[in-house]
Amino acid sequence: MSIGLEHYLVLSAVLFAIGLYGALSKRNTIAILLCIEIMLNAVNIAMVAFSRYVASEMLTGHVFAIFIMAVAAAEAAVGLAIIIAIYRQRGTVDPTDIDSMKR
Amino acid sequence: MPSQAFWLIFLLPVISFVLIAVLVKPFTRRDSPVAGYITIMAITGSVILSIWTLAEVLGAPHHEIHVPDITWVVIGDFTIKMGIIMDSLTAVMLVVVTVVSLMVQIYSLGYMEHFVHHDGDTYTRYYAWMSLFTASMLGLIIADNLLMMFVFWEMVGLCSYLLIGYWFHKPSAANAAKKAFIVTRFGDFGFLAAILVLFANTGTFDTAQLSDMAAIGLLGGGALTWAAIGIFSGAMGKSAQFPLHVWLPDAMEGPTPVSALIHSATMVSAGVFLVARTFPIFAHSIEAVTLVAAIGAFTAIFAASMGLVMNDIKRVLAYSTISQLGYMMLALGAAGIVLNHEGHVTIEAAKAAVAIGIFHLFTHAFFKSLLFLGSGSVNHATGTFDMRLMGGLRKVMPWTYITFLIGSLSLAGIWPLAGFWSKDEILITALDGNKLLFVLAMITVFMTAFYMFRVIFMTFHGEYRGGESEEYSHPHESSKVMVLPLVFLAVLSVGVGWWNLGGNFAKFMGEHHPHGVNLFNVFTSSPWPIISLLLALAGIGLAYLMYGSKLISAEKIGARFKMFYNALINKYWFDELYENIIVKKVLLGGIFAGLQEIDANGVDGMVNSTASGVFGSGNIVRRLQTGQLQLYGLFIGLGAAVIAIVLFIVN
Numbered sequence: 144m145s146i147g148l149e150h151y152l153v154l155s156a157v158l159f160a161i162g163l164y165g166a167l168s169k170r171n172t173i174a175i176l177l178c179i180e181i182m183l184n185a186v187n188i189a190m191v192a193f194s195r196y197v198a199s200e201m202l203t204g205h206v207f208a209i210f211i212m213a214v215a216a217a218e219a220a221v222g223l224a225i226i227i228a229i230y231r232q233r234g235t236v237d238p239t240d241i242d243s244m245k246r
Numbered sequence: 247m248p249s250q251a252f253w254l255i256f257l258l259p260v261i262s263f264v265l266i267a268v269l270v271k272p273f274t275r276r277d278s279p280v281a282g283y284i285t286i287m288a289i290t291g292s293v294i295l296s297i298w299t300l301a302e303v304l305g306a307p308h309h310e311i312h313v314p315d316i317t318w319v320v321i322g323d324f325t326i327k328m329g330i331i332m333d334s335l336t337a338v339m340l341v342v343v344t345v346v347s348l349m350v351q352i353y354s355l356g357y358m359e360h361f362v363h364h365d366g367d368t369y370t371r372y373y374a375w376m377s378l379f380t381a382s383m384l385g386l387i388i389a390d391n392l393l394m395m396f397v398f399w400e401m402v403g404l405c406s407y408l409l410i411g412y413w414f415h416k417p418s419a420a421n422a423a424k425k426a427f428i429v430t431r432f433g434d435f436g437f438l439a440a441i442l443v444l445f446a447n448t449g450t451f452d453t454a455q456l457s458d459m460a461a462i463g464l465l466g467g468g469a470l471t472w473a474a475i476g477i478f479s480g481a482m483g484k485s486a487q488f489p490l491h492v493w494l495p496d497a498m499e500g501p502t503p504v505s506a507l508i509h510s511a512t513m514v515s516a517g518v519f520l521v522a523r524t525f526p527i528f529a530h531s532i533e534a535v536t537l538v539a540a541i542g543a544f545t546a547i548f549a550a551s552m553g554l555v556m557n558d559i560k561r562v563l564a565y566s567t568i569s570q571l572g573y574m575m576l577a578l579g580a581a582g583i584v585l586n587h588e589g590h591v592t593i594e595a596a597k598a599a600v601a602i603g604i605f606h607l608f609t610h611a612f613f614k615s616l617l618f619l620g621s622g623s624v625n626h627a628t629g630t631f632d633m634r635l636m637g638g639l640r641k642v643m644p645w646t647y648i649t650f651l652i653g654s655l656s657l658a659g660i661w662p663l664a665g666f667w668s669k670d671e672i673l674i675t676a677l678d679g680n681k682l683l684f685v686l687a688m689i690t691v692f693m694t695a696f697y698m699f700r701v702i703f704m705t706f707h708g709e710y711r712g713g714e715s716e717e718y719s720h721p722h723e724s725s726k727v728m729v730l731p732l733v734f735l736a737v738l739s740v741g742v743g744w745w746n747l748g749g750n751f752a753k754f755m756g757e758h759h760p761h762g763v764n765l766f767n768v769f770t771s772s773p774w775p776i777i778s779l780l781l782a783l784a785g786i787g788l789a790y791l792m793y794g795s796k797l798i799s800a801e802k803i804g805a806r807f808k809m810f811y812n813a814l815i816n817k818y819w820f821d822e823l824y825e826n827i828i829v830k831k832v833l834l835g836g837i838f839a840g841l842q843e844i845d846a847n848g849v850d851g852m853v854n855s856t857a858s859g860v861f862g863s864g865n866i867v868r869r870l871q872t873g874q875l876q877l878y879g880l881f882i883g884l885g886a887a888v889i890a891i892v893l894f895i896v897n
Contacts (some may be wrong), residue, residue: 163883167876175876242873 151192158185262288331390433483440476457526474534485517502622539579546572577603580679627721664743695785
């Protein structure tokens with residue numbers, strides 16, 4: 144059985160779904176951040192796979208994947224900083240409690 | 247004569263107004279009469295140009311000079327032009343307005359002197375507005391389209407407001423000014439509506455084009471009738487026709503020369519002029535001309551009856567003005583009826599038909615301004631307008647007496663003065679138009695002669711009854727600058743009637759003379775001029791018996807016909823009717839209260855229910871906004887999934 148585009152896409156979709164589910168359901172903000180990272184990497188897999196199978200002469204997909212990694216790193220840094228700040232102020236990282244915009 | 251000169255007739259008073267407002271007022275002493283000199287010079291220029299114009303128009307083919315238009319407003323492919331219509335009607339009106347205005351301005355130099363030196367008034371404000379007033383009237387006369395006419399029409403109204411309320415610190419003057427403005431506004435509404443109706447039906451404002459369209463039947467039927475009635479309602483307001491006559495007697499509150507100008511050449515004659523200008527439209531609607539004639543005749547007798555009992559000399563003259571304006575309207579309307587009886591209504595015939603009404607306007611302007619200026623002269627001597635406090639002024643004010651007498655005789659229609667010629671032509675036209683209107687007009691002749699000579703006997707004959715205060719205990723003749731205009735106007739009041747002796751004026755107004763409108767030789771063929779003359783003499787005789795020789799006691803007659811006398815002295819309670827019933831009950835109590843209800847419950851209710859609806863639905867919808875980030879994420883995910891599924895199924 145050769146590995147084709149479909150296999151990568153299915154893997155990407157499964158990872159994305161797992162990440163999405165986690166991001167929507169976790170009660171810990173750090174876990175949500177991790178799940179978002181999973182979603183981003185699911186996208187990366189899809190990008191690279193498309194690049195390899197659909198337009199192998201172009202490097203667009205690879206370049207995008209590298210960009211996403213860089214952005215994800217920055218996002219993780221900023222996100223974790225925010226989470227620490229919130230924890231210091233409110234003593235919790237439960238996203239259901241972080242609703243001061245509403246109240 | 248270059249066409250710029252025509253514009254200059256109108257522009258000279260405008261320039262004078264601007265000069266006075268911008269240069270004279272800030273840079274001269276308060277009591278400096280230089281504003282008066284500027285106005286007089288400007289209007290003298292207008293007089294000269296007007297007379298020149300009249301001579302040119304007299305010599306021009308069809309008595310009409312073409313003047314190129316100036317483009318005023320361009321909206322897309324629709325252009326509004328400012329233009330001059332220079333026909334016989336314009337030329338005659340120009341001369342009337344400028345000459346009377348000039349006399350009034352000269353007279354005002356003397357008249358206002360007292361107020362400038364004693365009451366702290368200034369010449370500048372007075373003359374600035376007088377210039378503007380004259381300019382507006384001249385603009386109205388030369389305008390060749392209804393839109394331009396409407397602009398100047400409103401400016402005339404504005405200036406009359408300013409001048410009637412000249413002594414605005416007096417509550418009565420301020421109220422009179424407001425009354426004049428608001429009452430005439432009722433009529434103006436009709437005029438504006440008529441302009442819009444005409445424009446909607448024809449797409450033009452030009453009076454000549456409108457006349458053409460009416461003549462060939464492009465404009466006709468209900469639209470024409472309603473437009474004519476709307477225009478007439480504007481004329482009713484300005485010319486103080488019943489039931490919009492109430493403002494004119496109160497307009498006495500302004501300085502007397504202002505009254506003279508309002509009552510003769512400007513403002514009130516604007517209404518008659520408007521009907522005359524648009525007469526080719528009126529003439530095609532028998533309903534409209536009948537209405538004009540009926541309102542005119544009724545106003546003539548109605549106002550004359552009130553003039554019989556007034557004790558204020560200016561009020562008598564005011565009612566006489568309303569009555570005379572009624573005559574002019576009657577003349578226009580009756581001429582229209584006669585035209586319609588004959589069937590074929592052409593533009594030329596319609597233009598010629600206004601000759602009789604305009605001729606009376608022409609003669610009336612001179613003797614009515616004379617009478618008003620005379621009453622101002624009397625006021626200067628006695629300090630009052632109440633005739634019960636006058637008497638015996640004949641000896642001390644010979645010039646005022648003689649000129650006033652000439653004006654009164656002319657107004658009463660005594661041969662051979664100007665009023666005789668113009669009035670009898672109206673009577674004969676009325677006879678051809680409608681017998682009832684003719685009878686009303688005949689009774690008015692008697693009344694007119696009576697009340698004018700009541701004024702003469704009460705003011706100038708008998709013993710002086712006034713002089714309670716030291717200043718007015720010895721009345722004296724007014725200064726030369728006031729007497730000279732009186733004399734000049736008196737000469738005109740004697741002379742101008744002769745213009746039409748051979749029908750020259752009528753020929754000048756229009757070439758066409760259908761049978762029945764050509765009345766200018768009636769004086770030899772009909773008995774009515776003699777009869778009306780006898781009626782007028784009878785009126786003078788009765789006035790002599792009651793107020794001259796006092797053989798008949800006026801008090802006894804007043805006591806016997808108490809009810810009638812009360813109705814007259816209270817002006818038929820029209821002020822009360824308007825004030826208490828129409829304004830307070832119908833408008834404030836009824837319509838305005840109803841509108842208030844609609845506003846409070848309907849309009850405000852709609853606004854309020856919209857607001858509370860938004861508030862309520864917001865209250866429900868805001869529950870969706872939980873502030874839970876993950877819930878939003880879930881909705882986004884579900885939404886994206888739904889879109890993906892839908893796209894998948896569609897493809």
